[in-house]
Each structure stands twice: as structure tokens, then as C-alpha cells.
Amino acid sequence: MNLSKIEKNSFKKFRWYILWFLLPALIIYTVFMILPLFNSMRMSFYTGPGIVPKEFIGFGNYIKLFTQFPFNIRLSNALLNNIKLFIMVMFFQNLIGFFFAILITRKIKGTKFFRTLFFIPTALSVIVVGFIFSLILNPVWGIFDRLLEFIGFGAYITPWLGNPKTALVAIALVVAWHNIGIPVVFFTAAIDGISEDVLEAARIDGVSLSGEVRHIIFPLLKPTIGIVSILTFVGNFSEFEIVYSMTGISGSPEFATDIFGSLFYRTTFGTTMNVVSDVGLGAAIATIMFMIILIGVLFFLRIFKREV
Amino acid sequence: MKRKITVTFVFCLAAIFVAVFSMLGCQSAPVSETAETAVSETTAEETIPAEADETTQAEEKVTLRYTSLRTEDVDAINRINAEFTKAYPNIEIKFEPIKNTEYDAALKTSLETKTGADIVMLRSFDGGRQIYDSGYLLELNDLIPNMSSDFTPNSLRAWSTDDGKIYGLPYFGSIDAVWYNKAIFAEYNLSEPETWDEFLSICQTLKDNGETVFAHGTKDTWVLTETLYCDLGPNFYGGEESRLSLINKEIKFTDQRFIDAFDKLAELIPYFPKGYEGIDYVTMQQMFLNEQAAMWIGGSWELGMIAESGIDAGWFAPPVENKGDTTHYAFYADLALGINKDTQYKDACVKYLQWVATAEHASLLANELPGMYPPLTVEYKIDNELAQKIIDITRMDNVKVTGQLMWEKLSSQEPSGNSLLDEVSQKFFNKKMTSNEAVEYVQKGLDTWYFK
Numbered sequence: 001m002n003l004s005k006i007e008k009n010s011f012k013k014f015r016w017y018i019l020w021f022l023l024p025a026l027i028i029y030t031v032f033m034i035l036p037l038f039n040s041m042r043m044s045f046y047t048g049p050g051i052v053p054k055e056f057i058g059f060g061n062y063i064k065l066f067t068q069f070p071f072n073i074r075l076s077n078a079l080l081n082n083i084k085l086f087i088m089v090m091f092f093q094n095l096i097g098f099f100f101a102i103l104i105t106r107k108i109k110g111t112k113f114f115r116t117l118f119f120i121p122t123a124l125s126v127i128v129v130g131f132i133f134s135l136i137l138n139p140v141w142g143i144f145d146r147l148l149e150f151i152g153f154g155a156y157i158t159p160w161l162g163n164p165k166t167a168l169v170a171i172a173l174v175v176a177w178h179n180i181g182i183p184v185v186f187f188t189a190a191i192d193g194i195s196e197d198v199l200e201a202a203r204i205d206g207v208s209l210s211g212e213v214r215h216i217i218f219p220l221l222k223p224t225i226g227i228v229s230i231l232t233f234v235g236n237f238s239e240f241e242i243v244y245s246m247t248g249i250s251g252s253p254e255f256a257t258d259i260f261g262s263l264f265y266r267t268t269f270g271t272t273m274n275v276v277s278d279v280g281l282g283a284a285i286a287t288i289m290f291m292i293i294l295i296g297v298l299f300f301l302r303i304f305k306r307e308v
Numbered sequence: 309m310k311r312k313i314t315v316t317f318v319f320c321l322a323a324i325f326v327a328v329f330s331m332l333g334c335q336s337a338p339v340s341e342t343a344e345t346a347v348s349e350t351t352a353e354e355t356i357p358a359e360a361d362e363t364t365q366a367e368e369k370v371t372l373r374y375t376s377l378r379t380e381d382v383d384a385i386n387r388i389n390a391e392f393t394k395a396y397p398n399i400e401i402k403f404e405p406i407k408n409t410e411y412d413a414a415l416k417t418s419l420e421t422k423t424g425a426d427i428v429m430l431r432s433f434d435g436g437r438q439i440y441d442s443g444y445l446l447e448l449n450d451l452i453p454n455m456s457s458d459f460t461p462n463s464l465r466a467w468s469t470d471d472g473k474i475y476g477l478p479y480f481g482s483i484d485a486v487w488y489n490k491a492i493f494a495e496y497n498l499s500e501p502e503t504w505d506e507f508l509s510i511c512q513t514l515k516d517n518g519e520t521v522f523a524h525g526t527k528d529t530w531v532l533t534e535t536l537y538c539d540l541g542p543n544f545y546g547g548e549e550s551r552l553s554l555i556n557k558e559i560k561f562t563d564q565r566f567i568d569a570f571d572k573l574a575e576l577i578p579y580f581p582k583g584y585e586g587i588d589y590v591t592m593q594q595m596f597l598n599e600q601a602a603m604w605i606g607g608s609w610e611l612g613m614i615a616e617s618g619i620d621a622g623w624f625a626p627p628v629e630n631k632g633d634t635t636h637y638a639f640y641a642d643l644a645l646g647i648n649k650d651t652q653y654k655d656a657c658v659k660y661l662q663w664v665a666t667a668e669h670a671s672l673l674a675n676e677l678p679g680m681y682p683p684l685t686v687e688y689k690i691d692n693e694l695a696q697k698i699i700d701i702t703r704m705d706n707v708k709v710t711g712q713l714m715w716e717k718l719s720s721q722e723p724s725g726n727s728l729l730d731e732v733s734q735k736f737f738n739k740k741m742t743s744n745e746a747v748e749y750v751q752k753g754l755d756t757w758y759f760k
Binding site: 145 | 529
């Protein structure tokens with residue numbers, strides 16, 4: 001009888017005071033995340049001048065974005081650029097990061113130093129990184145062109161950030177350089193977490209390095225790869241600062257670097273004093289961004305369902 | 309016990325939410341700390357002469373709050389305002405600028421909540437018009453009678469309604485033309501060109517001698533519209549007349565003149581520096597200031613920077629097609645001053661604006677901020693010789709003043725004329741688009757709302 005009472009107390013009865021511990025997080029999250037998010041969605045149904053659009057137009061902003069020239073071109077262009085950026089960053093940052101992680105988890109002298117080294121760029125501010133690289137790539141006094149000339153590739157010099165073919169690639173490389181520390185840290189932690197017994201058993205069976213990576217490390221790293229992919233996806237589809245600091249918010253050159261972040265910023269706040277700001281339309285773009293990110297995350301979660 | 313805790317929990321949750329929301333509600337009221345403190349100051353002052361009537365109030369010391377978007381001007385404006393206080397000892401001006409990017413939102417909120425400054429700075433055309441249309445500003449036609457005669461017509465148009473109600477006093481504007489490096493010009497015995505052909509031959513001479521001809525690039529799109537097409541272009545598209553015809557829908561942007569202007573400007577592309585597609589405005593600026601380029605198609609607002617750098621720079625007006633043609637010279641006002649309708653010191657505000665509308669103030673301002681010009685038709689003296697020369701061109705015979713092509717009316721909605729022109733200019737000068745395609749694209753964009 002005594003036992004059942006204890007059981008009843010500890011398992012059946014909901015411990016209401018737990019709610020108190022949730023309260024601070026709940027309030028902060030609601031006030032700063034959930035309410036603004038829903039308010040932004042509500043604003044996407046309104047139009048009008050100023051910071052708070054007042055005139056209700058239903059799906060008018062969305063219809064404008066999807067059907068009317070030039071908004072429809074801008075939207076599809078931004079989506080395409082975001083997808084390109086994501087693919088490039090996945091390759092340059094995460095794939096290369098993965099191999100770096102494998103290298104620095106080998107038991108070679110000096111790997112500790114490299115573990116720190118890879119994370120240094122990540123500690124820099126995005127704006128600083130963007131500014132430094134736009135100076136390095138500057139066609140007048142940029143050091144990159146001088147370097148190319150020096151090693152005999154002068155013929156390939158192009159205004160890297162002014163040529164629509166190279167601008168987005170340059171930005172993707174800078175993003176990758178800046179953030180490569182993150183996948184490296186994730187992957188090294190995960191590789192360190194793989195039981196030494198498993199690896200040792202495989203080695204006794206005579207596994208090669210490529211076999212070890214393919215059949216042991218990669219499958220065991222799948223959950224981490226899932227998380228890194230999701231982080232990269234969310235990061236890229238809400239990217240803004242690096243484009244802002246390297247090529248500006250007008251998607252220069254010729255909208256080759258116009259991604260959702262810059263399109264949203266330009267639409268909502270205007271670029272110069274004579275571009276009209278439209279908060280309602282901007283909110284519609286932000287809502288579309290949110291939907292794409294939501295769908296993308298659900299998609300990745302599904303792919304990595306068993307692992308994550 | 310359980311119920312008690314739940315009830316308290318729900319109650320606390322509700323209380324915190326109410327508190328947070330009321331906080332959020334209040335947040336929109338005080339615009340900035342300075343505004344808040346200033347409000348309490350003005351209300352304190354207001355309580356003292358509460359019983360006094362208007363005539364005695366004039367003898368009381370009045371402090372006007374003046375807000376602006378140019379935080380960089382604090383010292384200059386304070387010196388100018390000190391001169392005003394010398395002339396009107398019982399009016400003091402408190403200059404309270406707000407950061408450029410936050411100015412519009414802050415101004416609108418402060419006016420809405422009746423905590424706005426007495427004198428406010430207005431952006432040109434639609435920016436200022438929104439403030440007027442919301443009913444925050446006084447009309448100035450009768451208050452400052454000399455305005456319609458003493459200011460350039462195109463500057464007044466930036467702050468007036470179609471039926472001629474003026475709500476902003478043009479404060480200062482910029483002039484666009486061509487800067488050149490006198491030392492480099494002297495080296496090759498070059499002089500200021502008058503015609504387009506002379507201009508091109510200068511470019512050729514410089515290029516042949518291995519000089520960088522222009523500090524120019526196409527990475528920043530605004531440069532192409534504001535300081536290239538609307539600077540050297542007006543001589544070929546017909547200046548102010550064509551601008552007004554376009555606004556009045558008498559001609560379309562596909563008009564041959566606008567195409568010609570593009571084609572003429574394309575003749576300069578061979579003289580742009582190598583890799584010009586990747587050169588942004590700051591690089592252009594540094595190239596000219598470091599004497600790495602002979603010419604810079606740009607605006608008068610750089611005069612301060614150029615004077616500081618110590619290089620010997622000259623300035624010539626946009627070259628014309630044939631000798632003796634009218635020069636169309638871009639002189640347009642950027643900012644104006646308006647009076648808050650809810651001000652308690654209307655008389656003092658009017659006195660200040662009347663003073664701003666004089667040649668005396670114009671001289672002070674043009675000296676403090678070299679390269680910025682109050683758009684007065686009346687002559688005023690400037691100490692800096694080059695600054696004086698730049699403004700003197702506007703008063704020469706055979707010179708007509710024009711403004712930025714797309715700013716008036718054509719940019720009140722998206723896709724705005726200005727952003728369309730930005731877009732095609734970049735493609736055109738990067739040789740990705742022909743002049744015909746460029747004007748058609750802009751027209752297609754304007755057709756969606758302006759030429760409907």
C-alpha cells in the first residue's frame with residue numbers, strides 16, 4: 001500500500017511547479033521569436049507606406065511577387081541564387097570540412113594546432129571577413145590579382161566581384177572559408193566519439209583508409225552530417241551579411257548575388273533614398289523564406305530520420 | 309495546493325505578458341534618449357510661461373529642437389546656429405541628428421506621438437511628401453514669402469504639391485559634373501573641354517600616355533544613374549525639358565533622345581579602368597584622391613574630401629555636343645527643412661526658416677560644408693574658390709539647371725524609375741545590353757504602374 005502511494009505520487013501526479021522553470025524561456029521565446037514571426041506573417045497581408053502597413057489586401061503581396069514583372073523575376077532569381085549558394089557551400093565548406101576532420105583526427109603530431117586553426121576564421125565578424133575579401137579581390141589594388149600575375153595566371157584575371165559568372169562563387173568560397181570551423185568541429189567531435197574498439201577491429205581485419213572512411217566513419221557520422229546540413233541550409237537561406245558587405249544589397253552585379261536576404265532587405269527598407277520601401281511586400285518575402293526553410297528542414301529531417 | 313499553484317502560475321504569466329506588452333507599446337513612443345530628455349525639457353519650459361500670452365512668450369528664451377539625418381554635421385550646424393542665436397538672442401537651436409538609416413522611422417514615430425522636433429529635415433520628393441501627406445507639416449508659402457522667387461524651380465518642386473503648396477524649405481543640394489586632376493592635365497597640355505569631341509580626344513591622349521583616364525566603375529549601381537547618366541546624359545537627352553515631358557507622360561523612356569544619351573555615354577567605356585565591373589564607389593574615390601586617375605565623373609559633395617587630400621583638382625561642366633549648345637547642369641536639392649505642425653514655437657520656427665532662406669545663411673552653410681549648395685538663385689559668396697566656381701556655372705548664360713531624371717514622381721512606387729535605371733545602366737555599361745534594350749526594359753517596368 002505504501003509502495004503504491006509512492007508510485008502514485010511520483011508517476012501519476014503531474015508536478016505543476018515544473019511550469020515555473022519553463023516560464024522564463026517560454027516568455028523570452030514567445031516575445032522575441034513567436035510573436036514577431038506571426039506578426040510578420042500578418043503584415044504580409046497588408047500594404048501601405050511606413051513601418052506599419054495598414055491597408056488589408058489579402059494575398060495581394062503574394063500575387064504580386066509570383067506574377068508581376070519585375071517582382072516575379074527577382075523572386076525566382078533569388079531562389080535560384082540561394083540554391084546555387086547552398087550547393088556550393090555544401091561542397092566547399094562541408095565536404096572539405098569533412099576531409100579536414102578526418103585528417104586532424106588521425107594520430108599525427110600537430111593535429112591539435114590545426115583543430116584550433118580551423119576555428120579561427122569563424123571567430124571573426126562576418127562584416128570584417130566580407131570587407132577584407134572585397135579588398136583582396138579589388139581589381140585596382142587587390143592582392144589576389146597580383147598573386148595570380150606573379151604565378152603566371154594573369155590572363156585569367158577578371159573583376160571577381162563584378163563579373164556575374166564569378167561573383168556568387170567568390171561569395172560561396174568566402175562563406176566556406178569563414179564557416180569551415182563549424183563542420184570541422186562537429187565532425188571531429190563525432191569522429192572522436194567513435195569507439196576505438198570498432199576502428200581497431202577493422203584495422204585488424206586489414207581495412208584501408210578509404211574503406212575505414214566509407215564503411216565506418218561515414219555511416220556513423222550520418223546524424224552529424226544531417227545536423228550540419230540543416231545548419232548550412234538554414235544559414236544560407238537566411239544569409240545576408242556577407243552579401244551586404246561584399247556586393248551590396250542591390251544584388252550587384254546584374255542580380256547575380258541577389259539572394260533572399262538581400263531581396264528582403266531591399267524591398268523592406270529600400271536601398272537608397274529613392275527606392276520605395278514596402279514593408280508588407282517585404283513581410284511576404286520573409287514569410288516565403290520561412291516556408292522554404294521550414295520545408296527544407298522537414299525534408300532533411302526525413303532524409304536523416306533514423307539517424308537524427 | 310495544486311490548484312493554488314496553478315492559479316498563481318497563470319496569474320503571473322498573465323501579469324508578465326501585460327507588462328511586456330505595455331513595455332512594447334511604450335517603446336514606440338520615445339524615439340531616442342535624446343528625444344525623451346528633450347521632451348521633458350520642453351515640457352518643463354512650457355509649464356513656466358503657461359499663463360503668459362504669446363507676446364510675452366516672444367521675450368522668453370525659446371529652445372527649438374531641430375532634427376536631421378546628418379550626424380556628421382553636428383559641429384558645422386552648431387556653428388551656423390550660433391550665428392542665428394547672435395541675431396536672435398532669445399532663440400536657441402538644439403541640433404538633434406539621428407542616424408541616416410534610422411531617421412525615417414524615428415521621425416514618423418516621433419511626429420505620430422507628438423514628441424517630434426520643432427524643425428525637421430525632409431528628404432526630397434516622396435520621402436518628404438509622405439510626412440506632409442500624413443499631416444505633420446506646416447505649409448510655408450505665406451510664412452516665407454521670398455521662397456518661390458529666390459530658390460531654383462526644380463528644388464522647390466521636390467517639396468511642393470501639384471497645386472503649388474510648399475511644405476519644405478530647400479536646404480542644400482549637390483551639383484554633378486567632372487572632377488579632374490590639374491597636375492595630370494598640365495603634364496599633357498590639356499585644358500577643360502567644351503564639346504564632347506574635345507572630351508573624347510582628351511581621354512584618348514591620356515590613354516595613349518598610359519594614364520588611367522577615369523576613376524570609374526560599375527559595381528555600385530547608384531553611381532551609374534546618379535553621377536553618370538543624370539550627370540553627362542542631360543546634354544544629350546535634352547535636360548530639364550525632357551525630364552518634365554517624361555513626368556507629364558508626353559514622351560516615353562523609349563524616346564530616341566534617351567537612347568542617344570546611352571549611346572554617347574558608351575563612348576566612354578573604353579576609357580574606364582581595367583576591371584571596372586568590380587570597382588565600387590569607395591575605390592573610385594580613393595583612385596582619384598590618390599592621383600591614380602585623371603578624371604572622376606562625380607558630385608560636388610566630394611569637395612571637402614578633395615580639399616582635405618590636398619590634390620589640385622579642377623571641375624568642368626558636362627561637355628556639349630556642338631560648341632554653343634546649351635549646357636544642362638545637374639543641380640538638385642537633397643534635403644529640406646519643414647516645420648512640425650504641433651510645435652509650440654511656431655513664430656520662432658518661422659524666424660529660423662526665414663533666416664535659412666537668406667543669402668547670409670547660404671554663405672555660412674556653403675563655407676561650413678564645402679560642396680553642398682543651398683539651391684538659391686540669389687548670389688551668395690563662398691570662400692573656397694573652386695566651390696564658388698562650381699556654383700557660378702549655374703548662373704552662366706546658356707546653362708540650364710536640371711535635376712535627377714527619375715527622382716520626381718517616377719520613383720514613388722516599385723519598380724521605381726530609379727531602380728530600373730540603376731539596373732539597366734549596370735548591364736549597359738558592362739556591355740550586356742544594348743541601349744534599345746535598356747530603354748525598353750525601363751519602360752516596361754514603368755508601364756506596370758506609371759504609364760498605366
